[in-house]
Amino acid sequence: MSTSKPVVFIHGLWIHSDSWRNWLDLFRKAGYDPIAPGWPGDSDTAAATRRNATAVANRGINEITASYQSVIDGLDTKPIVIGHSFGGLIAQKLLAGGDASAAVAIDPGQIKGVKPVPLAQIRSGLPVLSRPGNKKKAVALTKKQFRYGFGNAIPQSESDELFERWTIPGPGKPLFEASTANFSKTSPAAVDTTNGDRGPLLIIGGGKDHTVPEVVAKAAYKLYAGSSATTDYQAFPDRGHSLVFDHGWRDIADFTLAWLSRQGL
Template sequence: MNFAHARTVVFITGAFVSHFGWDPWKDHFESKGFMCLAPPWPFKDASPDELRQRHPHDLELATLTLGEVIDHYAAIVQSLQERPIVIGHSLGGLITQVIVNRGLAAAGVAIHSVPPFGVIPYALSFLRAGWKALGLFTSLRETYFMSFKDWQYAFVNGMPLAGQQQAYQQNVIPESKTVVRGGLTRVAKVDFEKPHAPLLLTSGSEDRIIPARLNYRNFKRYPQNGSVTEYKEFTGRNHFVLGQSTWKEDADYILEWLARLR
């Protein structure tokens, strides 16, 4: 794999939020000479307002599975002329790990990644932040929509109220409970022992839904077998890391990491 010529970046969005959150990252990476794509999940190719209007009776989105989302992004990656750099956040980070595990990426970056199957997420903050999205005792034919109160706890803790409200209006969209449940099944499995393209996992000290210690256990599952696997914890980052005022510092660290691989 000739990483030195990988100039395409595919950004993968996590659950609960719109893919438009990657727009500043795309602009920044493109200013550095990369060609960037941030394709939406299936049935999410619309504005946040339009997707909210479909809630809760968006049957196509409600019945979407994690396997279908993974295959959707794998197909996009495979359609490109070169193996791209894949960068994903949260559940998109998990999908990134799977795509890297399949040998489809030149390099991968998993930002505050949902851990693959087998890395048990027993942190109480993870359970508090995510259990409602599983939709226990509710219809799987209806979508889930995160409340502002849960958004404050799970994504934007530590931010001023006005910033929390603005981020909620601009980013939060309905979600498939079946996709969220899929993150706890073998669909989310990776072979940690398999050699792979360079992979960076990042975490944030203030993240509640994916605590830094959970990211670190995810990282530690990869043996030092010759594949480049690195870990970086950022101070002060919550789960809304892509949209925090510090996002460019994180993006620049990733760009520097990629440059070191060349």
Template sequence: MNTTVLFIHGEWLSAAAWDNFSSRYRACGYTCIAPPWPLSEGPPERLRSAPHTDFPRLGIRQIIEHYAALIRRMPQPPLLIGHSLGGLLVQMLLDRGLGCAGIAIAAIPPRGVIPRLSVLSRAIPMRMAWGSWKRVMYFPLPEFTQQFTQAMAIQDIALLYANHIVPAPGRIFFEAAFGIGTYVDFANDRRAPLLLIAAENDHSVRPCVVTSNYRHYNRSAASTSLKCFAGYSHWLITEPGWEQVADYTIEWAQTQLGRF
């Protein structure tokens, strides 16, 4: 039986950031889709310059309902793979009984995981400033470059920024920080298998946060795995060496789905 992989992007990255992972999975016989968030259709260049009339009001509830509705229309439950906020959405969807397995990469944690506020430690005060929850937020190139100084050449960083970095609704940062609409039942024994992935040099979602997230699932008999990649940053799905991350997730998925 052919398995569909549903890739869910997080804040800042466009859905096209999954192109490399998708090609890897398709080579192994998977069908891959990477739909964008609501109100996020179009190339990054256009999204960075668009007026964004309704985008500031986009919250986590609307985003997860968008993906839940898509999954319910599928003939078979898909494998879910998400990055950052997308990784949080993967956990929430699995908790709802959607998806045959899930992989959460550098995931913002659900409500109840401590220290949750640390996921935004580098965003304060810019993205937690008063009133930013009702504005469109932008990721400045200098700040983005600073996070890649040890991993990529400057020209490669600029290309990555041009191809993939898009604005984000400020509302999601407040909702993620304060656990608004991000509840997960960590004791859910019926949840499908979940893999949590951390990156050693991640300054946005630190490895200790992912580990804390993982430990909360000790309350459940459902399968939960944890993997930390040494030397990688928060952008491990697009930075050099992404192949190692992708191949690890494929091996894990094939083990869970019995596709050897």
């Protein structure tokens, strides 16, 4: 039985869980017991997931969240959850629901109650949202779309290399669910932001992010104003949506480790 604190990393839409590889190594060296399970239908590698794209189709926020709850149920103690993009939305749901001891939501997908919808975010979501039929399908980004949505703050060559290494088709359903959350009483993108009994939460925003512009991350943070639980916010002004797996990943990871240390975790 491991005595190290478990950490569950949750990837976002269009990116394979292997993209957390550097974080896993760093957290293991820091004394944690980290894992990075994929979403339902993901294969073991990005290449294999691309070859079996239909396996990830029509998976929604609730099903993805339930898959991580199942992983957590197999652990000896409640983990820290760290999520990027839609993984950040799921991390918030897990924390609010009592499944995690703490959460870090990095450029988190839009939860219910967030009102800003910047043009950059609309453009980033168009590969999915432009066709209603995509709700039940798996959709892959083109290299150009990845460059706009993820790699706009890094060199073109690096963006292209990350695209080849980590991108996978993603289910369209979560994006449709998040985009209509404020019009649904039972939206799966809803999070109990008033819960004062949960563990600490850190929300991180990227100032140059097109997929989840910083104003969206900041709006999510403000929704927690009614909670007595610890909720912190940190912006990285020069970072885009690739911030957790591009050349500057260590800046985000080191800040996260320092924040966890301040929480006694």
